[in-house]
Amino acid sequence: MIRDLCVHLDGSSGDKDRLEAARRIAVIFDAHLSGVFVNRLPDMPATDFYGYSAADFDEMQSQARAKGDKIAAALEGPLSDLDVRHELRRFDVVSSRWQQTILAEARLYDLFVSTLPQEDDHEAMALVESVLFGAGHSVLLVPPKCISTLDFSTIVLGWRNTREAARAVDEALPFLKRAENVSVCMIGDDELGRIERVTQGNDIARHLDRHGVAVELNPLPEGKGVGATLLEEADLLNAGLIVMGGYGHTRLREWVLGGATREIMKKSEISVLMAH
Known part of the structure; x- marks a missing residue:
């Protein structure tokens, strides 16, 4: 039984399609929907090579967190309009760990829902591959053009x-x-x-x-x-x-x-x- 599903959200224009696909499937199964947002923080730079100071790195971290605050706030509106039980789960992690964070989260749900990656979107394809082979659950991929007529x-x-x-x-x-x-x-x-x-x-x-x-x-x-x-x-x-x-x-x-x-x-x- 599908009672708990998740969808990856990142603040991009693709969020609208992914969220609507997940919403429609949540309606079918009366399931809880979790939007998973990973806010990427800068990785620790190689100080000797780049010449960053601790203060510079702290400022980069602060800017990344502030950007994440704006994205999360923008996501709250579409989520609050949903007609299904829902929540936004936010994770602030260094960029090198973003994919592993989503993978670990996907293991906690019955289904990972997303849109089919575009052929030139290598990052989205890599994420789908990671969840498919590592989550232990299924992935359901919806072409954007058929979301409204599932x-x-x-x-x-x-x-x-x-x-x-x-x-x-x-x-x-x-x-x-x-x-x-x-x-x-x-x-x-x-x-x-x-x-x-x-x-x-x-x-x-x-x-x-x-x-x-x-x-x-x-x-x-x-x-x-x-x-x-x-x-x-x-x-x-x-x-x-x-x-x-x-x-x-x-x-x-x-x-x-x-x-x-x-x-x-x-x-x-x-x-x-x-x-x-």
Whole structure:
């Protein structure tokens, strides 16, 4: 059950869309909404190199806190207008810790809601990757242009028998139970034939039926790729939500999105729920 969700706010123009997306989902589930605002303070400079004095650094800190006060005050207005239970949670941390702070906060909620990052917004993409792979809960990403018409009555579920897909199914159950149509898409690959994919689909269909979710099994050829095939199927069914495992791999110490996951994030025109 989704009773507690959070959304990242930073004082930018994107806050309006992110907050409205979170509000609409909070209304659906009668959930509490927390806006998470991380006010970034300057990191301690290398004094010998930059020549900053302690007084200079204190002044930089004071200016950053004052800027945070203005942003928090500006956020209070939109938050107070919400028709759901809500709060603003503010954290003043050094810039090098801002992403880790949001990640730690996201672990305390049922769902992290945001807008789909723009292709050139590398910072927003990095934050979504961090929460997806590190929070232990799902992320729900909404394209800005479809926020006002959110409709989760038809859902496309990308399924293969993996840990990531199983996590996505579990996290998405509150949405699946409310849906009128759920299409379980088993997309072909080099390892499984159509009959094997249908068998796997029957297994997850049986599990979902025990939760009161009726599904339609949809074995599909891989075609242009997993991501493109899921997007085409969602468009064909006029779906309002794609549910899928969030796949990735480590590059040194950082998680990097897999190809299909990144393609969905970049190209989807409907909401996406991912879990890892």
